Amino acid sequence: MDRRKLRVGIVCPYSFDAPGGVQFHIRDLAEALMEQGHHVSVLAPADEGTEIPDYITSGGKALPIKYNGSVARLTFGPRAAGRVRRWLKEGQFDILHLHEPMTPSLSMLALWNARGPIVGTFHTALIRSRALQFVYPMVRPSLEKFSARIAVSEDARRTLIDHLGGDAIVIPNGVYVDAFASAQPDDRWTGTKEAPTIAFLGRLDEPRKGLQVLTAAIPGVLKRFPGARFLVAGRGDEGKALALETLGELASSVEFLGGISDEEKAALLSSVDLYIAPQTGGESFGIVLVEAMSAGAVVVASNLGAFERVLDYGRAGFMFTNGDGDDLARQIILALENPEARAAKAAAATEFVQQFDWSQVTAKVLTVYEMVLSASAALGQVEVDSSQQVREAS
Known part of the structure; x- marks a missing residue:
């Protein structure tokens, strides 16, 4: 009936x-x-x-x-x-x-x-x-x-x-998991072993989104991986200007993409080696983490309670001490130096995101x-x- x-x-x-x-x-x-x-x-x-x-x-x-x-x-x-x-x-x-x-x-x-x-x-x-x-x-x-x-x-x-x-x-x-899982990588954003690509997505002018934490980690990462490229997507002229001023001559390793569409976001997340979630607070869930995990990007996130749960307490991604740029750099280097560990976390993430x-x-x-x-x-x-x-x- x-x-x-x-x-x-x-x-x-x-x-x-x-x-x-x-x-x-x-x-x-x-x-x-x-x-x-x-x-x-x-x-x-x-x-x-x-x-x-x-x-x-x-x-x-x-x-x-x-x-x-x-x-x-x-x-x-x-x-x-x-x-x-x-x-x-x-x-x-x-x-x-x-x-x-x-x-x-x-x-x-x-x-x-x-x-x-x-x-x-x-x-x-x-x-x-x-x-x-x-x-x-x-x-x-x-x-x-x-x-x-x-x-x-x-x-x-x-x-x-x-x-x-x-x-x-x-x-x-x-999250429409399959839409991110099937997204095609973009050659502009795909990394190599010597030049890995690392992405951030968020409002650049909002301190709790953590761009300043990522900026603090960049010099340490570049010492170990001089060819690393940081792809920053999001709007906020003041945040961009502050990051460029802080980085000085290292700013050439950072590409600011501005606002991107849903399709571009999916392509970006399917292309990069790592996705960084350096938020410092006020996060109840972490939807972009799930999108990155669905697309195959390995996540490195601050140890906020919400992010710990989304990453299955580190089984499905790398965690660093909230607000600590040096620890973020260490975790990024650890992830890039250990492809087997990266692959294991990516596999765990693919399974874990199905519930979302x-x-x-x-x-x-x-x-x-x-x-x-x-x-x-x-x-x-x-x-x-x-x-x-x-x-x-x-």
Whole structure:
């Protein structure tokens, strides 16, 4: 017997004008759900001229605001609230999925205005957050609206428990593993034994992304491997200028690629010998590590808790002491000098990343939807058919 598919509304707090990990997660989740026949609509900030997929509705222009140690582009206020209410009314969603609802943007507005089954996904991982402490009184009365809460990692779950109380189901970020595994290397970025290529990807102006840590490691690596090439992808003129000034004459070994497309990122990660993740904090998961592992690049990462878990505590990659450029250099040299160890970690990574494939992650999200809709049906909030549809899809 055919069942109607679910109508899922997903809200993103951050603008698609400058997309990052949360936006990409929401985009991929929406498309994975649509591939299974569900109707999905995403509400997100976006300027008028921003190119966005048809399934995304713009929640209005975003403003850059310092938030949680970064600069986030958010949308808030009466006009945004009106857009949220209109989108909710027109959507008639079976389930509403809010990402980062503690961020003062569209997800918070949707939480205030929505009724019915609501799932929240929390991405942030911080030991202390003044921003969360500030907004908590604004959303505390609405927290009971959540039918289920998801955290993308144990670190995000701990942040949620510490700041809001309650608990959450851990469902990791997803990656289309096969897309990265099948990406073709680019000759411009492929290394040799004498001239290995080492990649970094991130916002160059944001200190917690760790470009300064990699910069500190470069001289030590070049002493052992004079032909090594460092490929730095990402935007940020100030970060680039500081790195060039710090490196001096060694700057010729660094190539700044600027912003790159998804296709270029996959090609870059499939081409290089090592991918460096020198982030110093504020990371709840490490999606680019999973992308690099899927593409076959061996990862060298700081020993943040989130990164340790993604690298299976060093079995699937090399770890260095957070913030220590000298230790990063030692680990890079160790990896480059030991091709057998590199191959073993690459093989372990290929196996380990399968759990992060969107086929696995989407099934887990749909299971949460099933639980929520079943509970809501028992309370008379939705039709019983809705939970049955999710069971068939998953």
